[in-house]
Amino acid sequence: MEFLKNSKLLPEVCNVTIKSVLGKVNLAVFTALYATPSSINWQKSADDTDSGILYNHTVSLLYPGLKETDFANFHELMKDKFELKLQFINGDVFQINNSLYPFKLTYKFIQGKGFQLTFKGISIFQPVFINNVIIDGFAYTLTFTL
Numbered sequence: 001m002e003f004l005k006n007s008k009l010l011p012e013v014c015n016v017t018i019k020s021v022l023g024k025v026n027l028a029v030f031t032a033l034y035a036t037p038s039s040i041n042w043q044k045s046a047d048d049t050d051s052g053i054l055y056n057h058t059v060s061l062l063y064p065g066l067k068e069t070d071f072a073n074f075h076e077l078m079k080d081k082f083e084l085k086l087q088f089i090n091g092d093v094f095q096i097n098n099s100l101y102p103f104k105l106t107y108k109f110i111q112g113k114g115f116q117l118t119f120k121g122i123s124i125f126q127p128v129f130i131n132n133v134i135i136d137g138f139a140y141t142l143t144f145t146l
Contacts, residue, residue: 011088011089011090011092012037012038012040012088012089013040013041013042013086013087013088013089014037014040014087014088014089015032015040015086015087016032016033016035016040016059016061016084016085016086016087017030017031017032017033017084017085017087018030018031018033018082018083018084018119019031019082019083019084020080020081020082021080021081021082021083021099021102022079022080022081022102023080024076024079024080025076025077025079025080027080027082030083030085033061033063033117034063035061035062035063035117036061036062036064036114039060039061039062040059040060040061040086041058041059041060041061042057042058042059042086042096043057043058043059044056044057044058044096044127052124053124054122054123054124055122055123055124055125055126056120056121056122057084057096057097057103057119057120057121057122057123058118058119058120059084059086059096059103059118059119059120060116060117060118060119061116061117062113062114062115062116062117063114063115063116063117064113064114065114066109066114066115070115071109074105074107074115074117077105077107078104078105078106078107080105081102081103081104082102082103082104082105082119083095083097083098083099083102083103084096084097084103084119085130092129093129093130093131094127094128094129094130095127095128095130096123096127097121097123097125097127098123098125100123101121101122101123101124101125102121103119103120103121104119104120104121105117105118105119106118106120
């Protein structure tokens, strides 16, 4: 194991896509959330527990403005749980959780700015690099031989 200088610096997150896990909202495929680009923040920490390593994730973003339907829409989103993918400005995409460890949404409205959306969750899995492409479905290839 080597820990030399990282030649690939981590750029900013520019896109967040979500997919419904429980099916309580109509987001059966990964759907982009509009956000003020500089407002997207991803925090990840790891805790070594008796059961193994747990990864805590928080993704927050600012959804600017206020439409007539925003409060009702975010209320409905809070009833579901989600898988998330993050795209960085260099094109890299990571799926940070899966349907086994979905994230919950909370939100708050900030006068003069819009909605602060926050997705939180815990997983036993590390984020998965998806090779510069946002895809629908799983980031895995299953090969069968008969």
